[in-house]
Amino acid sequence: MGGKFRPWILWTAVPLGVVALLAFSTPNFEYKGKVVYAVVTYTLLLLLYAANNLPYSALSGGVITGDMGERNSISAYRFVAVMFAQFFVQVFMLPIIESAGGGDKAVGIEIVMTWLAIIGTIMLLITFFTTRERIVPKPEQKSSVKEDLSDLFKNKPWVITLTVTTLVFVTLAMKGGSYVYYFKNYVDADRLTSFIGPLLDFLSSIGVNFFGEDPVSAGFGLFNAGGIIFMIVGIGLSKKLADKYGKRDVFMTFFIYFNFVYHLLLFLLFNICRLMFASQILHGFFYGITIPLLWAMIADVADYSEWKTNRRATAIIFSAMMVGLKGGLSIGSALLAYILASYGYDADLTQQTAITITGTKMLVSIYPAIPFLLGVGLLFFYEINKKMEVQIEAELKERRQS
Incomplete structure (x- = not known):
């Protein structure tokens, strides 16, 4: 087959x-x-x-x-x-x-x-x-699981990429899970209704009634929708930027942009709805640029491994990254529950305490920023820059042809 x-x-x-x-x-x-x-x-x-x-x-x-x-x-x-x-x-x-x-x-x-x-x-x-x-191991290539694992842990770009992947998905799990608490307990419903009301009226006039009557639920839906739309725009620019500057440098640059634009703004903006939504749009755009690059970088790590060891190990490299992804989601979800509990969140209360509301604000701003900043720091030690990408690609192409 x-x-x-x-x-x-x-x-x-x-x-x-x-x-x-x-x-x-x-x-x-x-x-x-x-x-x-x-x-x-x-x-x-x-x-x-x-x-x-x-x-x-x-x-x-x-x-x-x-x-x-x-x-x-x-x-x-x-x-x-x-x-x-x-x-x-x-x-x-x-x-x-x-x-x-x-x-x-x-x-x-x-x-x-x-x-x-x-x-x-x-x-x-x-x-x-x-x-x-088209990229297949040489017919004579044989290696044990022990050798593959040894190659992995000697592969510094793989270790860094695995750690960054885990940190990214820790943040995504924390941030994604905390939005509902943020809108329910922190965002002012009256201000939100005033802000999104004209847009909901317009959507209703053209037959789009998907966001419901509850202003908080409607605002939450529009907030997510705006981010996703501009993520698509960012993804569309990702290839051109990566081809010109290299995946690592583009990934790091826009990681920093969306980390500060989004998390810092959400922490500072309080209940200024128009700026809160603007920060989500900017976040979607900047983060969208980075989304395809992480998975392309994992493929580069497989090339790097082949370049160094003369053995291809695509399967185990991608398998390990999936472990990092799932581990990050699990850790992020656990941290979300732990932080909510530490701020005294009580699902039975109709109005949370002031300290709990502060906690929900921190959960979509300061706390998710920490894993992202750690990831940016690690990428300074990720050696596969644009120059090395070109070198690896050329040398592997020569080997495969011969």
Whole structure:
């Protein structure tokens, strides 16, 4: 079937679609039976997703092409699609579910997931049949897991990239989870209503009623939507900047920009809604530029490993990065719960204490800035700059041709 990664996409496409449909279906079981069913199907869904997504990420980032400019382009296209999907889910999914189910969300979810599972399976099969792995290990290459792990831990760019990946997703988990508390407990509802009211009236006049009647929920939805739209704009500029200046330098520069623009502004702006939304738009733009670069840098680390050791280790490098990603999300979620508890958050209260409200403000500003700043500091020691990118690409191309 060709390659090490493509076959996994083929093998998991249909099972992933089937299990996704089952996980979002509601069988006519008793309560305990439903709990067991949910645990089993969700566990299978996570396992199949990992078995599919890891090869997919390695395929798109590491083995379709050895040209670093083309990798930048592939990664940018991939994450533009991701942001469009995220925007679609956040803005349109709930009304589609309610419409499909005639007001019954459970029925609507089953219907919508059936179509999404079918479409997703077809797209994965198209991916398998229309791609080819061009960067493959030499036929004589043989190495043990022990040797691969030894190579990894001697690979300083890999260690740095793994740590940065973990730190990025710690921040994303903290920030993403704390937004709802920020809008519910900190943002002034009257000011928010006054600010977004004209926009909601305009959207309603053209038939767009996706944000609901609650001003806080509507404001939260518009806040996220604005960030995502400008992330897409930023992603669109990512390739040109990376091709000209190198991934590391662009990543570091815009990491610093969005870290200070966003986290510092959110801390200082209090309840100035127009500036709060403006900071989210700037954050989306600056952060969008960095999104494709992280995954392209992981592919560069695989090239660096091959360049140094003369052995290709794409699979284990991408696998380790996925561990860092999941670890970051887990640590970030745990920190979110811990910090909320340390500030005395009580879900049963209609009005939180002043110290709790301060904590929610810190959770979307100062605390998430810390992992980002640590990541920026580490990138100063990441040696794969533009000059080295060109050198690695040229020397590996010469080796492969010979």
